[in-house]
Amino acid sequence: MKILLRENIYFVIGTIIITPIYYYLRKGEQFVLDLLFVKIMSVIFLIYNLPNFIIYLDYYKENKNTKINIDTENNSIGIVENGISKQYKITEIKSSIYHLGIYYKNRIDNAMRWKMINSDLAYWDLEFKNGDRYYISNLLVDFLHDNPIVDNTKYRFRMFQYINKSDSKEAVELKQVEEKNRTEKFVEKFQSKSESELNEILNNKSKYQKEAVKAVEIIMKNKNVG
Structure with missing residues (x-):
């Protein structure tokens, strides 16, 4: 709730400060707060917070x-x-x-x-x-x-x-995702390697990280090699 309150305070203060400056730079006139502006900002404020209200209500209900x-x-x-x-x-x-x-x-x-x-x-x-x-x-x-x-x-x-x-x-699992992302990085890195270089990695798997070997296998499969 503290975070929600803080972010909304920032939103309101930012709107109050930025809107008159933007209006003056664009129109060359002083900004006048009117009912239409309040209505528009109220709708924006509601849309900005609606997902959070739904989540809080969901959590409260559960x-x-x-x-x-x-x-x-x-x-x-x-x-x-x-x-x-x-x-x-x-x-x-x-x-x-x-x-x-x-x-x-x-x-x-x-x-x-x-x-x-x-x-x-x-x-x-x-x-x-x-x-x-x-x-x-x-x-x-x-x-x-x-x-x-x-x-x-x-x-x-x-x-x-x-x-x-x-x-x-x-x-x-975080470990699973980390391994997947390391494999993806090796795939990008090895794309420019020749077939003989890729085979050298496959023939010496113990010398390379398992993600590197997996990346080579993916590349070879995509190239329909071996």
Whole structure:
């Protein structure tokens, strides 16, 4: 909420400062605040915030009757949902998936994405071996900037982090994605190599990184060689 409030303050102050300057430079006249301008800015302000309101409402609806207590010393997780209290061992977790904003994919590919007003909104899809499943927003547990609470946690990245219980997109491990991106870089690097140079890498796999070998295999396959 602090981030949302701060970004909106910046938006309002920026609008108040920039609009009169722009108007004066373009028209050569002093800007006069009127009702039409207020209406237009109100609509823009609403559109600017609408995705965030939807996400907050979604998180509130899912977690309004949920409490979670993570005890890392005893490797246990206590969850109270709709007044029903349950205690689990971390070893009982079947699946742990962090749904993060697309901005945080920069950790993997360094694509220099811009941080959006809703980038810090995320949720945790937590499923236990007995079939119990919870969707925990980071308004309840601020997991976003810490190392994963559960080993082998996987990730999904989306532009808007509303809770999607039917999301069929495959979650990925950070290591898997890092390897994929290193392979892609080797593919670009090796494109100009001759067939004999590529074969030299394949014939001496132990001397090269596995991503480099994989890249050569991809290139050779695309060239229908071997």
